[in-house]
Amino acid sequence: xxxxxxxxxxxxxxxxxxxxxxxxxxxxxxxxxxxxxxxxxxxxxxxxxxxxxxxxxxxxxxxxxxxxxxxxxxxxxxxxxxxxxxxxxxxxxxxxxxxxxxxxxxxxxxxxxxxxxxxxxxxxxxxxxxxxxxxxxxxxxxxxxxxxxxxxxxxxxxxxxxxxxxxxxxxxxxxxxxxxxxxxxxxxxxxxxxxxxxxxxxxxxxxxxxxxxxxxxxxxxxxxxxxxxxxxxxxxxxxxxxxxxxxxxxxxxxxxxxxxxxxxxxxxxxxxxxxxxxxxxxxxxxxxxxxxxxxxxxxxxxxxxxxxxxxxxxxxxxxxxxxxxxxxxxxxxxxxxxxxxxxxxxxxxxxxxxxxxxxxxxxxxxxxxxxxxxxxxxxxxxxxxxxxxxxxxxxxxxxxxxxxxxxxxxxxxxxxxxxxxxxxxxxxxxxxxxxxxxxxxxxxxxxxxxxxxxxxxxxxxxxxxxxxxxxxxxxxxxxxxxxxxxxxxxxxxxxxxxxxxxxxxxxxxxxxxxxxxxxxxxxxxxxxxxxxxxxxxxxxxxxxxxxxxxxxxxxxxxxxxxxxxxxxxxxxxxxxxxxxxxxxxxxxxxxxxxxxxxxxxxxxxxxxxxxxxxxxxxxxxxxxxxxxxxxxxxxxxxxxxxxxxxxxxxxxxxxxxxxxxxxxxxxxxxxxxxxxxxxxxxxxxxxxxxxxxxxxxxxxxxxxxxxxxxxxxxxxxxxxxxxxxxxxxxxxxxxxxxxxxxxxxxxxxxx
Numbered sequence: 001x002x003x004x005x006x007x008x009x010x011x012x013x014x015x016x017x018x019x020x021x022x023x024x025x026x027x028x029x030x031x032x033x034x035x036x037x038x039x040x041x042x043x044x045x046x047x048x049x050x051x052x053x054x055x056x057x058x059x060x061x062x063x064x065x066x067x068x069x070x071x072x073x074x075x076x077x078x079x080x081x082x083x084x085x086x087x088x089x090x091x092x093x094x095x096x097x098x099x100x101x102x103x104x105x106x107x108x109x110x111x112x113x114x115x116x117x118x119x120x121x122x123x124x125x126x127x128x129x130x131x132x133x134x135x136x137x138x139x140x141x142x143x144x145x146x147x148x149x150x151x152x153x154x155x156x157x158x159x160x161x162x163x164x165x166x167x168x169x170x171x172x173x174x175x176x177x178x179x180x181x182x183x184x185x186x187x188x189x190x191x192x193x194x195x196x197x198x199x200x201x202x203x204x205x206x207x208x209x210x211x212x213x214x215x216x217x218x219x220x221x222x223x224x225x226x227x228x229x230x231x232x233x234x235x236x237x238x239x240x241x242x243x244x245x246x247x248x249x250x251x252x253x254x255x256x257x258x259x260x261x262x263x264x265x266x267x268x269x270x271x272x273x274x275x276x277x278x279x280x281x282x283x284x285x286x287x288x289x290x291x292x293x294x295x296x297x298x299x300x301x302x303x304x305x306x307x308x309x310x311x312x313x314x315x316x317x318x319x320x321x322x323x324x325x326x327x328x329x330x331x332x333x334x335x336x337x338x339x340x341x342x343x344x345x346x347x348x349x350x351x352x353x354x355x356x357x358x359x360x361x362x363x364x365x366x367x368x369x370x371x372x373x374x375x376x377x378x379x380x381x382x383x384x385x386x387x388x389x390x391x392x393x394x395x396x397x398x399x400x401x402x403x404x405x406x407x408x409x410x411x412x413x414x415x416x417x418x419x420x421x422x423x424x425x426x427x428x429x430x431x432x433x434x435x436x437x438x439x440x441x442x443x444x445x446x447x448x449x450x451x452x453x454x455x456x457x458x459x460x461x462x463x464x465x466x467x468x469x470x471x472x473x474x475x476x477x478x479x480x481x482x483x484x485x486x487x488x489x490x491x492x493x494x495x496x497x498x499x500x501x502x503x504x505x506x507x508x509x510x511x512x513x514x515x516x517x518x519x520x521x522x523x524x525x526x527x528x529x530x531x532x533x534x535x536x537x538x539x540x541x542x543x544x545x546x547x548x549x550x551x552x553x554x555x556x557x558x559x560x561x562x563x564x565x566x567x568x569x570x571x572x573x574x575x576x577x578x579x580x581x582x583x584x585x586x587x588x589x590x591x592x593x594x595x596x597x598x599x600x601x602x603x604x605x606x607x608x609x610x611x612x613x614x615x616x617x618x619x620x621x622x623x624x625x626x627x628x629x630x631x632x633x634x635x636x637x638x639x640x641x642x643x644x645x646x647x648x649x650x651x652x653x654x655x656x657x658x659x660x661x662x663x664x665x666x667x668x669x670x671x672x673x674x675x676x677x678x679x680x681x682x683x684x685x686x687x688x689x690x691x692x693x694x695x696x697x698x699x700x701x702x703x704x705x706x707x708x709x710x711x712x713x714x715x716x717x718x719x720x721x722x723x724x725x726x727x728x729x730x731x732x733x734x735x736x737x738x739x740x741x742x743x744x745x746x747x748x749x750x751x
Contacts, residue, residue, distance in 0.1 A: 058214060061326065061335075061349040063263050077346045084320050084337055085344050088230060088245050095233040098389050102203050102226065105394025108401050109135060109202045116409075124412040130401040130477065134393045134484035135201035141515060142197050145571065146522055147190060150608065152570040154178040154530055159565070170559045171566040177547065177555055178533060178567065185218055185547065186533075192223040196378055197522075199225060204380045204392030207238075209246065210532035211374055212540055215261075219536050219543075221529060226389070229375065230318075235388045238377045244321040246375075248338075249314035265347040268340035316341035321352060321374065334371030354539070376529045379521055393484060400480045407473040411465040418462045426456035519573060526569040534564050582609050 068076040107114075111127040147153065156171030182189050192208065200206040207224040228247040235241035250258070258265035318339045323332035326349070334352035339345065357370035379390035425436070430447045438444065446453070537543065538560040548555050585606050591597045607618055 059350065060262075060264055060266075061351070062266055062346050065326075065349070066266065080324060080337065081339055081344050081346050084243075084322060084324075085318075085339065087243050087322070088318060088320060091230045091232045091243055091245065095231070095389065098233060098387075099227065101398070102394065105131065105202055105392070105398050108132075108398060108405075109394065119413060124409040124416070126405065126408055126412065128401060128404045128408055128477070130404055130480045130484075131202060131393045131397050134397065134480070135198055137484070138201045138393075138515065138518070139194070139197040142519060142522065143194055145519060146197075146526070146569075147193060148570050151183055152179055153182045155568050155570040156563070156566045157568055167563060167566065171563045173555055174534070174537075174559050174563055174567060175570075177544075178530065178537070179570070180547065181219065181533065181537075182221075182530075186221055187218065189221055192221065196223055199223075200378050200380045200390075200392060202392050202394045204383070204390040204395055205388070206378050208376045208378065208529055209374050210376065210529055210536070212536045215257075217543070219533055219540075221533065224375065231388055233387055233389060236386055238375060238388060239373060241388065242322065244375060246319040246321075248317040248319055250317060251314050252311055255315065265338070266345070268343050268345045268347050317347070321371075323371075329366075331366060331369070333369050336374075354535075372535070373528075373532070376525055376532065378525045380518060396483055397480050400476050400483070404473055404476050404480070407469050407476070411469055411473070414463065414465045418464050421459060423457060423459035426458075429453065429456035519571075523569055523571055523573040526571065527567075530567050530569065531564060534560065534567055582606075585609055 062077065065076050070076055070079065108127065109131045111129060111132060113125055113127060116123045116125045152175075154175045156168075156175035158168045158171055162168050196206045196208065203226050205226055207226065207229050208221050209224050210219070210221045212218075213220050224246060230243075230245040230247065231238070231241050232243065238244070255265060255268075259267050318341055320337045320339065322335065322337060324335050324337070325332045326335065327333070336348075336350045336352050337346060338348035340347055352371050352374075353369050354372060357372070358366055359368040359370070361367050377388065379388075380393075381391040381396070383390050425431075427433075429452060436444075448456070538557070541557045544555045544557070585602070588597065589602060589606075592599060592602065
């Protein structure tokens with residue numbers, strides 16, 4: 001899909017110069033993330049995907065289009081700049097009326113006093129704090145309700161079935177980690193929330209930008225005032241807006257750092273042919289302090305050199321989140337294009353999508369690229385005309401506040417005119433002409449009689465301050481307070497002595513109805529902001545290794561896979577005040593006597609509602625109340641009756657049980673007798689059989705023994721006869737031998 005020579009498109013993770021390398025891209029996280037907890041191969045794939053997504057958001061594509069020409073021979077970046085700057089100018093024009101009104105609303109809220117020349121110089125110009133009071137009341141109630149004091153700013157829930165609890169554990173680990181980030185590592189997150197609530201109450205809308213700071217290696221969620229985020233007035237939602245342009249201001253040092261940091265920014269003061277000062281020292285970078293519309297028109301239509309400014313003056317840039325067909329495939333992909341406001345030059349282009357945000361059809365063609373949203377809108381009250389610029393107290397109460405200011409100043413001016421005497425002096429009075437002023441307690445000597453002075457002085461008739469105007473002003477103030485849902489009880493005034501508590505509670509609940517709806521809108525926006533922080537954690541796995549110790553639980557990239565929709569704000573979306581929450585707990589406490597409420601859990605909730613430090617220290621095992629003597633006697637009698645009844649019932653049951661056991665024993669005894677007789681008969685039969693077998697064996701053995709004995713005797717007799725014959729033969733042989741020897745001896749003797 002991507003033509004040759006184009007550095008990047010959504011068709012794959014290929015980046016300019018090869019695959020994404022964290023070292024070459026300025027990736028702060030190393031490849032050694034936290035140890036995998038489930039599938040090592042899957043964890044490795046997740047980390048590779050995270051590096052790719054991070055590369056998409058950090059690589060400056062403008063470097064690769066610096067000298068590119070289109071088919072008509074025009075510079076690609078110049079054409080892109082001209083088109084985008086023209087679109088920004090159109091967006092500014094569409095919201096110019098709202099910007100002018102917003103400026104007036106802010107003046108009313110800030111009680112800025114402007115000097116008047118009518119009806120006389122330095123006439124009264126008091127600003128009644130109608131909008132300011134409404135905004136402060138809202139902020140004072142919303143801030144503690146939306147930012148929990150227990151530190152559990154982010155919570156987790158598991159929709160659907162989770163039988164083994166795997167997703168629940170993963171979501172809890174992620175919630176603990178993100179709560180730590182929001183409260184500790186993200187700079188000024190809580191302070192920005194405090195400012196946001198006041199601004200959105202006056203202007204009607206405010207924004208937050210969530211991104212990863214690769215230089216400081218932290219996530220950021222900065223407050224963006226509506227004046228500094230240019231969106232077409234007729235855009236119906238932030239996500240659907242074609243362009244979202246943030247107005248940025250950088251000092252010369254910051255610009256120099258971005259240029260030298262592997263050209264994170266291109267040099268806006270560099271000539272197109274490559275000339276200019278390459279070392280970046282002593283540059284002014286064309287700083288401009290003019291308004292939004294003027295530099296855009298000048299940059300698009302002329303080559304006007306910006307006016308000289310002080311070197312410390314921040315310079316204006318436009319970061320336009322828009323769409324552009326950079327790879328020439330016919331489909332506009334989402335990008336962030338940063339332009340220098342004074343020169344109109346593009347200094348940075350980055351992709352605005354993740355690797356899993358590309359949708360393809362069956363043929364493999366891209367049909368949609370889902371943009372990554374950096375901004376989160378916090379609307380106050382939806383605008384009836386459908387615009388993204390919601391209604392605030394400025395829009396709702398601005399005309400009332402101006403009318404109250406006018407009536408109040410008229411009453412003051414009329415009182416001033418009535419209190420300070422003035423008029424005409426006749427020339428026939430013999431005194432020095434000119435302005436005559438009298439100080440309190442001062443007497444002046446004149447050469448005229450009292451009658452002459454009475455005739456010569458004439459004071460035009462004036463009226464005291466009108467009571468009708470005062471009543472009208474009071475009516476307008478009351479109407480404004482009703483519009484802002486500010487009742488007397490909300491500003492600390494006590495209700496009447498005879499007012500029932502239930503009536504007071506119902507009044508508070510009805511007065512909080514409008515604010516509860518606003519709280520839910522802020523709660524919804526906080527959820528979107530946390531989703532953006534969730535994504536940043538997913539694409540920056542190295543931060544998990546650094547923060548794993550502080551999070552309190554082991555974390556892994558796999559914990560940030562598939563749990564995105566489980567992350568919710570920890571605030572109460574109903575936005576109840578502390579008093580209302582305590583009243584609810586008191587109503588729950590009345591159920592303790594029924595035994596259906598867990599006292600330990602109830603005690604814990606009460607301590608949490610009081611917002612005490614370490615409420616666990618106060619928790620203890622509940623002590624039983626002292627027994628009532630009468631109740632003790634009644635209870636003792638009831639226990640004795642119950643014991644007697646239990647004993648009687650137990651005795652009857654025992655008798656029946658004994659009878660059953662006795663009948664069983666008799667049956668067992670009879671069965672045992674029968675079994676014994678059977679065994680005796682079997683033994684007798686077996687004994688007879690054994691006796692017969694023994695007799696047969698004895699007879700056979702005796703017969704065999706007799707035969708063996710006879711055989712042995714026969715053998716013994718034969719042996720004895722053989723031995724006797726052999727003995728007799730030996731004797732005969734010996735006698736014969738002896739005879740021969742004697743005969744031989746005799747022969748020898750005779751010789």
